[in-house]
Amino acid sequence: MRAGPAQERSWLPLREELHGIEPYGAPQLDVPVQLNVNENPYGPSPEAAADIAASVGRAATTLNRYPDREFTELREALAAYLNTSGGHGITAEQVWAANGSNEVMLQLLQAFGGPGRTALSFAPTYSMYPEYARDTVTEWVAGRREEDFSLDLGAARALIEERRPSVVLLPSPNNPTGTALPPEAVSMLCEAAAGDGRNGLVVVDEAYGEFRRAGVPSALELLDTHRNLVVTRTMSKAFALAGARVGYLAAAPEICDAIRVVRLPYHLSAVTQATALAALRHAPELLGRVDELRVERDATVDWLRGRGLAVADSDANFALFGTFEDRHAVWQALVERGVLIRETGPAGWLRVSIGTAAEMDAFKQSLIQVMEDHR
Template sequence: MTATLDDLPIRDDLRGQRPYGAPQAPLPIALNVNENTHVISEDVADDIAGSIAKTISELNRYPDREFTDLREAFASYLGHGLTPEQIWAGNGSNEVLQQVLQAFAGPGRRVFGFSPTYSMYPLLTRGVGAEWVAGSRGPRYEITPEDAAEQVRAADADVVILCAPNNPTGTPLPIEVVESVYEAARGIVVVDEAYFEFAPSEAPSALTLLPGRERLIVSRTMSKAFAFAGARVGYLAADAAVTDALRLVRLPYHLSALTQAAAVAALRHSDEMLRTVDDIVVQRDRISATLEALGYDPYPSWSNFVMFGGVEDPQETWRRLYDRGVLIRDVGVAGHLRVSAGTESETTAFLDALAAVGDA
């Protein structure tokens, strides 16, 4: 007889919970998990493959525990006067955020974020035994500095997570909100800039606020703009004391030699890797304009996706698109769906399919 979770002595706070998951289906148009659907160029791929090949002969040895070359590469890429000592990396930004929560949250502590936001935040919080506290957003999912500070003070959390721009809504987060939240918070403030490369070029990053703010952390990922989701590489910048704290909770040699080699090679070609960003932004804005013309309500987005309302039956619309070979995301917001901006042809396929199926 096969056992179930109910048969195991699982933690009480995990009973009845569901793991993170997005549908995985072999459809020709997959625009549901905010991947960069552009493939890496052949020249860059060859260099990455060559770097990995050189590493294979040393796989009998543990990797560099401090991933020195990678931290130097990230510091150079980010700029803003950052040093390698201020950089941390992990197997995707989810692991980086998990390590932050392991170090600064935990049993008896609270983590606060403005809902709706990235669904992994509550799961990661629960995973370390902390309490997730959800704040609220305005009618268009915006946050003002004054309201943000008031909610943060009331929550009195040990960690505050700000998603900038926000997932799943794509909403921009003004830098003034970060400043007000930091002043109002007593603990760690994490600004998750997973989609920052898709924001307007003049938009300031929270990296500009790091000097003098030892409780501020800015996290990034290579999964989106770098088209490197399969490599699983995330990173953060913060005061060097923060990276010291993360050493207390990370697993030994948590970044494999192959991961380090691949990421360093990709960063050598950062300009070329990011060339698709402009194309994606064009398709994102095209999606928004066409959705509006079709009678839907797209929300302003600084990311590589668009959330849109005005969907009478999201599950049925999702299914009809699925039947036409197009996979998008039902993010659980009533009357809404979300779609990633793909290549021009993928975007056309989605828009044509949506126009054909109409609103369910």
Template sequence: MRSEIEALLRPDLRGRSAYGAPQLDVPVALNTNENSYAVPQVVVDEITARVRAAAAGLNRYPDREATQLRTVLAAYLSATGTAVDASQVWAANGSNEVLLHLLQAFGGPGRTALGFTPAYSMHPIITTTTGTTWVDGMRGVDTEAAFGLSAASATEQVRRHRPDVVFLCSPNNPTGTALGLDVVEAVIEAAPDALVIVDEAYAEFSRPGVPSALTLLTGRPRLVVTRTMSKAFALAGARLGYLAADPDLIDALRLVRMPYHLGTQTQAVALAALAHTELMLDTVDAIKAQRDRIVSELTAMGLEPVPSDANFVLFGHLRDSHAAWQALLDRGVLVRDVGIPGYLRVSAGTPEETSAFLTAMADLAPTHKE
């Protein structure tokens, strides 16, 4: 960055690096937890039809409240077993903008946000951009799991740091680990003046029996559950995220959102996909099967995959994770170096993509594992 521009930049942003996962032209890209399956043609046709129908009215602003979309999203969440209505739902351009709205409304200068690292790397970035102070909490305390988070540990850290916002991630990115509801309940109780955000971007990929924090919403106005259509719905390019929370919290977000923040086209695309929810989620079981295959075969290679409830696997026991990352890339397979020494993260792709990764890893394991 040119020195004269850096001098104008906010002091707390100087010297920082922008978020960026490599976007490389490779045969097998398994680094950003995308859904490897294309949008079904019948949904493509409906998206095209809805966007075409809306095109003539693009001289007008979109529905500022995204009323129809929020109603349909509420119905989708309710179908999972927890009744939610449109007044409890908020939508924006990807879950990152949803999180941004939350930090704009409930963070800011003089306030702090606590997250339990390693977790989603955008949590501290979004926090910092709003002038909120970020506090790194710790995982793996008083638990047998290397990246686990117990209710006791979370409670102790919350009471010590007294944050205004707490981030919980379940399933957690990049570890794939899910939280018990006892952790969420303990954090809410230990932080009586804080907003508690449970990021459930990968919830649809959870194994049977893993609970959603949606079941805790009733009577807990400080609890927020965020979701996305980027992963299970295979709409990463559409940028549609949403949350469920108390209606009063939804109303507070209107104070910080930009006017007409969610475009007509985005609303049309999301509605088209939600009209085919069963079909759009038809690949979830196939992706989970490849995820479990990755865990099984990496274990057989002598590596240490972390059991996952997401559409990716974090695996360790690597002597030099960056060297292993480069060796995989040299074989045309792009995974993610998440900055944890000895670990890499790989998305579960199609059977062919998964086979390409596992074949490459089998070749590399003898010389790259500890």
């Protein structure tokens, strides 16, 4: 169903700040090559799909009953997985899950944001963050990243000390740039957010954490050091489970317990829990494609730079490249050739998700033609 234009909602008693706002969402166009929303191009294997189907079938026989409200088995399985993916000693009490990491973030701001409180990040950053703040009536503050999309740690500390945010949101790898935060940056920001009685949380959003390059650590390693640190992950990307909507976090047990106050009753369905548990049983197999995507990403970055384009260093499954005087014209010309990428990030930049080798070849050939036409 198509959402009506903003003017058609003018008669509603809508909150004032929501007037004229259109719903969030990347373009969904029926083109042969879709490289715009950072999906994993490789679906679950037949074995994983069969296990998921069987698990959902078993769950279907119990759908007259509410699911496990605390999703204990899933939390235990997620903790076990995180302890193989950068973490150590993480327990089920330190894990929380919801319908995508989007809902996890919203729940964090429902619990720790609100009127009179501030959420802070550093632009360019994930475009949904200010919407989480808006939806929870939390003030939104955005500092700036450096020209290479890194953080000036001195300036970041000063902004946190000045604005005293209750929540700092930091994607690492960053979306849309792909830039990862070094551990010393995470530690400094945790100390700044908690210093002088501020007690702010630092949320490191590792939606693309499994795609980080060799030697780039996860913020999970710092959980024991900083009690105000929250690390979020998703099963949408590396696990090829975008359609299932499963996101989760690791944090101090007190943080997880506080989120239980704002969660909706039985928010994770029995079908969702069964799907996620089956996928985790096949983690090595599902994650096996991650190495291929890393190789394809690095090759794409090198190729783009070889064409004379600027490309941000990426630890994610996408590459941000530019710059173009009229990026929309380039984006549109690619669409006309059957290739959909994302028009996002700073002015002049575009973002391409990493697809299969065939999809990336189609992207490259189309981009060559478009650049020749737009000289």
